[in-house]
Amino acid sequence: MSAAALSVEHLTLSAGVRRVVQDVSLAAAPGEVIGLVGPNGSGKSSLLRAVYRVLRPDGGRIRVDGDDPWGMSARTLARTLAAVVQDPGAAFDLTVRDVVAMGRTPHKRLLDGDTAEDARLVAAALSAVDAEDLADRGFDRLSGGERQRVLIARALAQEPALLVMDEPTNHLDVRHQLQVLGLVRRLPATVLVALHDLNLAAYYCDRIHVLQAGRIVASGTPAEVLTPRLLEEVYGVVGEVRVHPRTGAPQVTFLPDEADREAAASGAQPC
Numbered sequence: 001m002s003a004a005a006l007s008v009e010h011l012t013l014s015a016g017v018r019r020v021v022q023d024v025s026l027a028a029a030p031g032e033v034i035g036l037v038g039p040n041g042s043g044k045s046s047l048l049r050a051v052y053r054v055l056r057p058d059g060g061r062i063r064v065d066g067d068d069p070w071g072m073s074a075r076t077l078a079r080t081l082a083a084v085v086q087d088p089g090a091a092f093d094l095t096v097r098d099v100v101a102m103g104r105t106p107h108k109r110l111l112d113g114d115t116a117e118d119a120r121l122v123a124a125a126l127s128a129v130d131a132e133d134l135a136d137r138g139f140d141r142l143s144g145g146e147r148q149r150v151l152i153a154r155a156l157a158q159e160p161a162l163l164v165m166d167e168p169t170n171h172l173d174v175r176h177q178l179q180v181l182g183l184v185r186r187l188p189a190t191v192l193v194a195l196h197d198l199n200l201a202a203y204y205c206d207r208i209h210v211l212q213a214g215r216i217v218a219s220g221t222p223a224e225v226l227t228p229r230l231l232e233e234v235y236g237v238v239g240e241v242r243v244h245p246r247t248g249a250p251q252v253t254f255l256p257d258e259a260d261r262e263a264a265a266s267g268a269q270p271c
């Protein structure tokens with residue numbers, strides 16, 4: 001499957017009676033990795049939910065290769081788009097292999113059994129996230145990071161043209177954070193990913209959109225967007241940004257409050 005183009009134009013979303021996304025536009029060319037960053041509650045998950053068709057827009061439009069995901073059948077959408085979301089719910093005693101194999105369902109007809117190709121793709125997806133040894137375990141009995149890797153494997157098995165990910169590195173140890181984002185980076189898919197870690201966003205995303213209170217307040221390459229001024233204005237923190245000499249990507253260092261720095265310098269324990 002080839003990568004899809006995504007466009008979001010003047011999107012407006014509400015949750016309950018609250019307006020949570022206001023006039024947001026963004027686009028991803030096929031194969032791009034687009035990052036969404038921003039403080040808690042800024043609307044990242046809501047925007048993703050509208051793209052993977054859980055939160056219906058109040059206004060604006062979303063197009064995946066020119067088609068409205070809200071107008072597609074569930075099966076057509078699932079053949080195009082995979083989502084790795086927060087809190088996917090319980091799997092009711094399914095094994096890890098069963099959960100990953102669910103990624104193949106949209107590519108099959110009703111009552112079709114698993115083919116050798118399905119088995120190969122499931123095994124490859126498990127191997128890609130270092131989870132072969134979990135294959136026969138019950139999904140509901142895994143740790144948070146193990147579950148997260150299995151959900152990513154399910155999305156890989158789905159072979160999506162557009163991959164939407166909400167904090168995919170949540171719960172992951174540092175090795176698996178790098179492994180998963182490196183994998184995502186190399187996929188032949190377009191990726192829209194919400195991330196809190198600005199250094200991971202800087203390294204793995206082609207472009208970043210910064211959300212604040214439901215609006216995009218900055219867009220561009222990581223080097224264009226991640227500036228000390230933006231950190232101050234959007235997050236209210238003091239930070240330094242340097243180009244890392246080995247990765248070539250911007251690297252953000254956050255500086256604690258003046259009072260905390262003085263306490264640390266005087267030897268007092270901050271907590």
Ligand SMILES: Nc1ncnc2c1ncn2[C@@H]1O[C@H](COP(=O)(O)OP(=O)(O)OP(=O)(O)O)[C@@H](O)[C@H]1O
Nearest residue numbers: 015016018020038039040041042043044045046047
């Ligand atoms: N079901 C809901 N009912 C009412 N408000 C909601 C609902 N879901 C989300 N919100 C509100 O919508 C706003 C945006 O939430 P959203 O989850 O999109 O933010 P986010 O940027 O993903 O946050 P975080 O970084 O904390 O995950 C928040 O103010 C949140 O409280």
